[in-house]
Amino acid sequence: MTKLEFKNTVFVLSEKLFPMVSRILGSHEKTEDAIQEIMIKLWQKRGKLRDHPNINGFVFLTARNYCLDVLRKKKIEPYDGVSHLKIIKSKDENQIEWQELNQIITEILKTLPLQQKEVFLMRNIDGYEFTEIAAALNIKQTHARVLISRARKEIGSVLLKTYDYEKGAY
Template structure:
């Protein structure tokens, strides 16, 4: 793989990787460093990559695995700690209702199985399509669709229970 092929086929994906890497590692600065390291690793494997049937899938899988390795090395639980993640974006970020809703949704996300949580975050927060999600998680697209559907159902029913309870319906 030449420099130009690498630039056109692999390096262009670095911007698409940023939301996922940033979310997993927890900061933009760590994500920028990680993406540089990921690109270096992939560049070193460029001879094997030339004949790979799904280059973007390989890049996403490599990025995800790299992030998880960094977290394990630092003894941080993936998707676990305090996250700067905002599920719902509002014009008025200081609005207490929006902050409370985000907190409730983040609490619900903690109860989801890991794969459902990952697919939900990659699809609805990061904006990846199902082919990219399937490649990154090394699953089939149909399975990714099932996981997102189940995650959305669980989040929806948990929100209904929460708000019905607050209204005194239970």
């Protein structure tokens, strides 16, 4: 693989890797360093990349595995990407309710199984497509869709219970 081919097929994905790597490692500086290291590793493997059937998937999987290796070596718990949730902003006096909703969703995400939470965050926070999620987690696209569906169903169920309870429905 030439420099130009690498740049056009692999290096262009570095920007797309940033949200996932940042969520896993937890800081902007660590993320920048990790992206550089990942690109170096991929450059060293460029001979294998040329014939790989799913280059995007290989890049995402390599990035995720690199981040997990970094965390294991330093014996750091994986960064809880839930805090990457953006506070939903409202222009009226319901700001407190929106903040409360964000807090409830954050707490719900902490209770989800790891894969469901990971798929939910990758899809809804990082903005990845199902093909990219499946490649990064080394699962089938249909399984990624099932996981996100279950996560959304659980979040909806807990929110319904919470708000029905507050309205006096119980």
